[in-house]
Amino acid sequence: MRTDPSGALTTFTRLGFAARGLLYLTIGFLILRTGRTEDTSGALSVLAEGGGRTLLYVMIAGFLAYGLWRLSDAAFNIERHEEGKKGLAERGGAAASGIVHLFLAWQAIRLVQHAGSGGSSGGSGTQEGAQTALQLPGGQLMLVVAGLVLLIVGAVQLKKAWKAEFLKHLEPSVAHQPWARYTGQGGYAARGLVFLISGAFLTAAGFKEQAGEAGGMEEALTWLTSPWDSIVAVGLILFGLYSLIEARFRVINDVPVDGLASKARSKLPI
Incomplete structure (x- = not known):
């Protein structure tokens, strides 16, 4: 029987939403239960310690599918974004999200390869990346621009939380439920703040040319003082729960795998 590659990608994309949800649930619960702060990479390591290779293989499949689906959206507009600047910005966000999740898949693959070899290396990956950037021509400007992009992304997340724009992607029967709305709003607000x-x-x-000033999610969560750290932790748990809601109820437009393959073959020289 012939399988439908588009349907398979959709199924695994839902698995990617679930994997993302599991990461954020882990981050939030670590803060509330132990006071330990981690970013998504650190949460992946924690899950690897508890769930072993089987869980990692499942998450790798999910992240790969989710990443490819988001990149396909950026390239082919399968989510039917509107024309103009807003649509282009949304497709740009889809591309960035796709790259991030492919990176998470790569990190999970590395964890599988190094299973049993000991803990992760110390130090802040964000600060190491900032140090590398500052050594490059125009590195200071690169850091400033990267920081401004994150500020814009944060503002967009808060806007989504305020207007509940995320609900348009859910099945209508679920999108009208208060529990879906409030779970998503709390989650996007916390994520936007981070x-x-x-x-x-x-x-x-970037402005100070000091890599030690840089920080990602882990440093942001560490910077928060009580009770804000707990409030944001609850918000991240809500984002994890909302990701699980998306895994089941998000409307996902299939990637036209066969059609794209046919177009590619038609352009090949005979």
């Missing part, structure tokens, strides 16, 4: 703090850190690192 992006704003991270963007401020990165922008400051």
Whole structure:
């Protein structure tokens, strides 16, 4: 029987939403239960320690499919974004999200390859990246721009939370449920705040030319004091729960795999 590659990608994309949800649930619960702050990479390591290779293989499949689906959206507008600047910005965001999730898949693959070899290396990956950037021509400007991009992303997340724009992607029967709305609003608000703090850190690192000023999610969560750290932790748990809602109820337009393959073959020289 012939399988439908588009349908298979959609199924695994839902698995990607679930994997993302599991990461954010882990980050939030670590803060509330132990006071430990981690970013998505750190949460992946924690899950690898508890769930082993089987869980990692499942998450790798999910992240790969999700990443490819988001990149396909950026390239072919399968989510039917509107024309103009807003649509282009949304497709740009889809591309960035796709790259991030492919990176998470790569990190999970590395964890599988190095299973049992000991803990992760210390130090902040964000600060190491900032240090590398500052050594390049125009590195200071690169950091400032990266920080400003994160600030914009954070503002967009807060806008989504305020207007509940995320609900348009859910099945109508679920989108009208208050529990879906409030779960998503709390999650996007917390995520937006973390992006704003991270963007401020990165922008400051660029202006001061000091890599030690840079910080990602882990540093942003560490910077928060009580009770804000707990409030944001609850918000990240809500984002994890909303990701699980999306895994089941998000309307996902199939990637026309066969059609794209046919177009590619038609352009090949005979």
